[in-house]
Amino acid sequence: MSAPELYILGSSSATPTRDRNPSAQILKFGHDKIMIDCGEGTQMRLIQLGIRHTGLDYICISHLHGDHYYGLIGLISSMNLMGRKTALHIIGPPSLKQIILLQLQEGGKQPEFELIFYPTNPNEAEFILKTKHFELHSFPLKHQIHCTGFILKEAPKERSLHVENIEQYQVPITFFKNIKAGEDFVNAQGETISYKLLSYDPKPSHSYAYCSDTIFDLDIVPYVENTTVLYHEATYLEALQEKAAERFHSTAKQAGIIAEKANVGHLLIGHFSSRYDNLEPLLIEAQTVFQRTALALEGLKFNIEPNASSEPAVKPSVELNQLVNLN
Numbered sequence: 001m002s003a004p005e006l007y008i009l010g011s012s013s014a015t016p017t018r019d020r021n022p023s024a025q026i027l028k029f030g031h032d033k034i035m036i037d038c039g040e041g042t043q044m045r046l047i048q049l050g051i052r053h054t055g056l057d058y059i060c061i062s063h064l065h066g067d068h069y070y071g072l073i074g075l076i077s078s079m080n081l082m083g084r085k086t087a088l089h090i091i092g093p094p095s096l097k098q099i100i101l102l103q104l105q106e107g108g109k110q111p112e113f114e115l116i117f118y119p120t121n122p123n124e125a126e127f128i129l130k131t132k133h134f135e136l137h138s139f140p141l142k143h144q145i146h147c148t149g150f151i152l153k154e155a156p157k158e159r160s161l162h163v164e165n166i167e168q169y170q171v172p173i174t175f176f177k178n179i180k181a182g183e184d185f186v187n188a189q190g191e192t193i194s195y196k197l198l199s200y201d202p203k204p205s206h207s208y209a210y211c212s213d214t215i216f217d218l219d220i221v222p223y224v225e226n227t228t229v230l231y232h233e234a235t236y237l238e239a240l241q242e243k244a245a246e247r248f249h250s251t252a253k254q255a256g257i258i259a260e261k262a263n264v265g266h267l268l269i270g271h272f273s274s275r276y277d278n279l280e281p282l283l284i285e286a287q288t289v290f291q292r293t294a295l296a297l298e299g300l301k302f303n304i305e306p307n308a309s310s311e312p313a314v315k316p317s318v319e320l321n322q323l324v325n326l327n
Helices: 042-049 072-081 096-107 163-168 173-180 218-224 238-246 252-262 280-287
Strands: 005-010 024-029 032-038 056-060 088-092 115-119 126-130 134-140 148-154 207-211 229-233 266-270 293-295 300-304 322-326
Touching: 005 042, 024 148, 032 134, 042 072, 072 088, 072 096, 088 096, 088 126, 096 115, 134 218, 148 218, 207 218, 218 252, 229 252, 238 252, 252 266, 252 280, 252 293, 266 280, 280 293
Parallel strands: 032 056, 056 088, 088 115, 207 229, 229 266, 266 293, 300 322
Antiparallel strands: 005 024, 005 300, 024 032, 126 134, 134 148, 148 207
């Protein structure tokens, strides 16, 4: 399976700007698409990027501030109008279910597909669900209201066969699956051949951590430690640290501190205040602490790769559909 792909659909904080929509991302693990937050304008950004919501089966909402979920009811309605039949899994605060069902009821149009809700826990980390391609976990963030972060972990990969040794030891094809799963091979003479001799270690799995709105909080570190890529809000520059604390947000420098202490592969920063037209100072500030930092800008696609190098992350532009490799 190819590396997971991350699409940035929105990177603004409370209000949209001319160039930035509120928070929204899509992460692709194999055939699974997971949306993380769904701010106002998300549907338009999907259209602009040519991303179909076919196969979008999971939507994670970090909290109920409007810039993180006001686009959700419109997206559900559009899915229904376009004939969706498969279930949609919605992960978010407990009251989100009541809010969505009330809007659908008052609109007089119930969807033709099932909505499956998973309530998040604001007080402790939890396992949410598992598919063939990924696992989803939540963890608490400290914000003005119930808020959680998310960690998505790629399912462990299979071992790959050592073809020359397979031929040398005349291993029948019927044993290949077991060897890939880590089982030794016993031949007709009773000799045990180690699976390590007959196969290669699998490539490391990928992981992505999403820290939505949060005050600077070192308690986050154990949850996101060693993830391949960490997204962390960076609403303000360090000069506005007091304002950030008052509003339960973080600065770019503080995001860098979290990334450095958590030993992550790369850091993406976003949720930028509308006061900033030029985001370069936020990038520079984060990089003073954690060099491998990039801006989570609208329209960018990032490949989530393990074993990130020590080189700085690629500096992106704002062209739609540009690919940025984090390696």
